[in-house]
Amino acid sequence: MATPNFIMLYVADAKSSADFYQTILGRKPVQYSEGYSMFVLDNGFRLGLWKRGTIDPPAEISAGSGELVFEETSDAAVDERFAEWTGQGTVVAQKPTRMSFGYTFVALDPDGNRLRVYKLAQ
Structure with missing residues (x-):
């Protein structure tokens, strides 16, 4: 496989x-x-x-249709990453929040691709 x-x-x-x-x-x-x-x-x-434009074969582009996901070891680490990235000027789509799967936030790269940082709920 x-x-x-x-x-x-x-x-x-x-x-x-x-x-x-x-x-x-x-x-x-x-x-x-x-x-x-x-x-x-x-x-x-x-x-x-x-x-884009150099991809062969050409691809239809749609930013935000997926996520690059970063797992952290604690809620505090999620908050630290949020502070670090926002301090660097990273655009935020979702501030740190608790969801059914854990504690998370979502940032965007320059092309609008989603970057999710999370700590899985125990």
């Missing part, structure tokens, strides 16, 4: 998106060009940023 280990986001400006993700991930991309950047996280998961 194949196991996903990589997500690709289609972006308007690969450089500004790479700068944004470098800030929130706290690491530089391992691959960088005008049309594409890739980050590799400590757990081996990869995040690719591909410039």
Whole structure:
């Protein structure tokens, strides 16, 4: 069985998106060009940023139709991440709130892709 280990986001400006993700991930991309950047996280998961208009075959683009999800170890860690990201100017779609699955907030990247941070309810 194949196991996903990589997500690709289609972006308007690969450089500004790479700068944004470098800030929130706290690491530089391992691959960088005008049309594409890739980050590799400590757990081996990869995040690719591909410039729209250079994708082959062309794709219909709809930001916000999915989420890149970040799990935290505590509610306090969710609040810390919220403070960190908002302090960096990240746009927030949902402030920290308690939902049926846990404590969470949602931010947006420069292209409107959703970034959910959460602590799973016990």
